[in-house]
Amino acid sequence: MASTSPEAAAAVADPPSVAWASAFADDAPRIDVPVPGPKSLEMYERCKAREFGYFQWVDMAPVGFVSGAGVTLDDCDGNRFIDITHGHMGASLGHANPEVITAVEGQIRRVMHLRNNPNDVRAELMEKLAEITPGDLNRFAFYSSGTEAAEGAMRVARAITGGHEFISFYGDYHGRTTGAMSTAWGNIMSGPRLGGFHTFPNAWCHRCEFGLEPETCGLHCVDYLERAIQSNSHGALAGIIAEPITNGSGARVFPPGYLRGLRDIADRTGALLIFDEHATGLGRTGAMWAGDHEGVVPDVIFFGKTLGNGYPITVVACREEYHEKLYTDGQSSTHGGQPVACAAALASVDIILRDNLTAHCASTGAACLAFMNGIVERHPAVDVAQGRGMQLAFEFVDPVTGEPSPDVATAVFKACVARGVWPSVVHTTIRVSPMMVTSERIALKIMELVEEAIADVERNL
Ligand SMILES: Cc1ncc(COP(=O)(O)O)c(C=O)c1O
Structure with missing residues (x-):
C-alpha cells in the first residue's frame, strides 16, 4: 500500500466542507502590499465620507475587501488574508460556499420575498431546527439580526x-437596539438604560469580581446573584439573559455548575432563562449548543450568526408550551425568515450535520487551545487563552503592570492584520476563532502566525 504523509492523511480525513474551504489557505496568507494598501485607504475614505459612526476594527485597520473564498479573504490591493473573524462569525462555513450559493440562487429565482406566509423552505427549516434545538424549544420566530x-x-x-425586569451579565453582549443595549456590560447607550434592567458579575474565574478562587468559592457569584435579585427586583422578573460561552468578551467559559445555578435561580424566581447562542450556536463550541456542555436547557434561545452562513437570518426558539400564550404576541418582521434566508439556513444546517462540524470544531478547537496555552506560557503579554471548540480568544496584559491592556490587544490585532490573519478585537481581548470549516493543519498555522504577531508586539513594548 502506498504510504501517505501525515498532511495528506489529515486532508483525506477532513469532511468535504473543511477540505474545500481550507484548500484556499494553502498559499495564504499572502501579503504583497503593506496593509492597508493605497486602494484600501481610498475605499475606506469613500465609505468614511458617507457613513456616520465608527467601527473599531475598521478604523484600526482600514482594509477594503473585494472577495472571499473558503477561509480566505482578498483585499482590493491584491493581498490574501486568512479570515478568523468571517464578518463576525457569520460566514462560518466559508466565503462563497458553493452549496449555500446554489441554495440561495435557486430560491431567488423561485420567490425571494414574502411576509410570514407559509412556504416550503420556511416549513422545512422549522422542522429541521426542531430536530436540533435543545429540549422542547420547538416554536420559532425569525428575524434578520441578533439584536432583533x-x-x-x-x-x-x-x-x-407578565414581568418586565431582566438580569444580564458583565462581559456579555446582546446587540444595539434599546432593550439589548440595556442588558449591556458598561454603558453603551447615549443616556440611561431602560428601567428594570440589572447587570451583575458572572463566573469569570480568571478575574473573579469577588477576588475569590474557584476551588474554594462554592460559586459565590451565584449566591450573590440571587441576593442581588432579591434586593433589586420589584417582583416583576421576566428573564435572565446570558451567553453560555461569551462572544461579547472573547470566549469566556464558565466553571461547572454555573449555568445550572442560573437555571435553578430562574426556576425559583419564575423568570425565563434565555441563552444568547447567536455566536456559539450550531456547533461552533464543539457541541450543537454551548448550553449542552453543561446539560442545561434554557426556556428560550436565540441564534443566527452561522445559520445563513452570513445571509441574514436569526431565530428565537422557545418552549412548545408557550405557544398558546404567544399566539397573539405578534412576533414578526418584514425581512425575518424570508425564503432566500431560509434556503441559505437550510443549506448551512445540512452542511453542519452532514459533515459533523460539531465534532470537527471540538477536536480542532482542542488542538488550538492546547497550542494557545503554550503561547500563554511563552509570552508575558498574554494573560489567558479562553474558549471551547472554535470559539477562541486571548486576553492581554501589560507585561510590566500585569493589568489588562486594550493597547496591547490593539497592537496584536494590528500585527496579525499586517501578517495576513484577520482576527477581531474587543477591549483587552482578541478573538482568534477560525471558521468552522478550518482544517486542524490550517488552524494551527493560524495560531503560529498569531504567536509571531504577539512576539512582534512584545519586542516593541
Ligand atoms: C453574542 C451576541 N449576541 C448578540 C449580538 C448582536 O447581534 P447583531 O449584531 O446581529 O445584531 C452579537 C453581535 O456580535 C453577539 O455576539
Whole structure:
C-alpha cells in the first residue's frame, strides 16, 4: 500500500466542507502590499465620507475587501488574508460556499420575498431546527439580526411571565437596539438604560469580581446573584439573559455548575432563562449548543450568526408550551425568515450535520487551545487563552503592570492584520476563532502566525 504523509492523511480525513474551504489557505496568507494598501485607504475614505459612526476594527485597520473564498479573504490591493473573524462569525462555513450559493440562487429565482406566509423552505427549516434545538424549544420566530432576536426573546419572557425586569451579565453582549443595549456590560447607550434592567458579575474565574478562587468559592457569584435579585427586583422578573460561552468578551467559559445555578435561580424566581447562542450556536463550541456542555436547557434561545452562513437570518426558539400564550404576541418582521434566508439556513444546517462540524470544531478547537496555552506560557503579554471548540480568544496584559491592556490587544490585532490573519478585537481581548470549516493543519498555522504577531508586539513594548 502506498504510504501517505501525515498532511495528506489529515486532508483525506477532513469532511468535504473543511477540505474545500481550507484548500484556499494553502498559499495564504499572502501579503504583497503593506496593509492597508493605497486602494484600501481610498475605499475606506469613500465609505468614511458617507457613513456616520465608527467601527473599531475598521478604523484600526482600514482594509477594503473585494472577495472571499473558503477561509480566505482578498483585499482590493491584491493581498490574501486568512479570515478568523468571517464578518463576525457569520460566514462560518466559508466565503462563497458553493452549496449555500446554489441554495440561495435557486430560491431567488423561485420567490425571494414574502411576509410570514407559509412556504416550503420556511416549513422545512422549522422542522429541521426542531430536530436540533435543545429540549422542547420547538416554536420559532425569525428575524434578520441578533439584536432583533434578543428583543424577540425578551418579548417572549415578558409575555409568558407578565414581568418586565431582566438580569444580564458583565462581559456579555446582546446587540444595539434599546432593550439589548440595556442588558449591556458598561454603558453603551447615549443616556440611561431602560428601567428594570440589572447587570451583575458572572463566573469569570480568571478575574473573579469577588477576588475569590474557584476551588474554594462554592460559586459565590451565584449566591450573590440571587441576593442581588432579591434586593433589586420589584417582583416583576421576566428573564435572565446570558451567553453560555461569551462572544461579547472573547470566549469566556464558565466553571461547572454555573449555568445550572442560573437555571435553578430562574426556576425559583419564575423568570425565563434565555441563552444568547447567536455566536456559539450550531456547533461552533464543539457541541450543537454551548448550553449542552453543561446539560442545561434554557426556556428560550436565540441564534443566527452561522445559520445563513452570513445571509441574514436569526431565530428565537422557545418552549412548545408557550405557544398558546404567544399566539397573539405578534412576533414578526418584514425581512425575518424570508425564503432566500431560509434556503441559505437550510443549506448551512445540512452542511453542519452532514459533515459533523460539531465534532470537527471540538477536536480542532482542542488542538488550538492546547497550542494557545503554550503561547500563554511563552509570552508575558498574554494573560489567558479562553474558549471551547472554535470559539477562541486571548486576553492581554501589560507585561510590566500585569493589568489588562486594550493597547496591547490593539497592537496584536494590528500585527496579525499586517501578517495576513484577520482576527477581531474587543477591549483587552482578541478573538482568534477560525471558521468552522478550518482544517486542524490550517488552524494551527493560524495560531503560529498569531504567536509571531504577539512576539512582534512584545519586542516593541
Ligand atoms: C453574542 C451576541 N449576541 C448578540 C449580538 C448582536 O447581534 P447583531 O449584531 O446581529 O445584531 C452579537 C453581535 O456580535 C453577539 O455576539
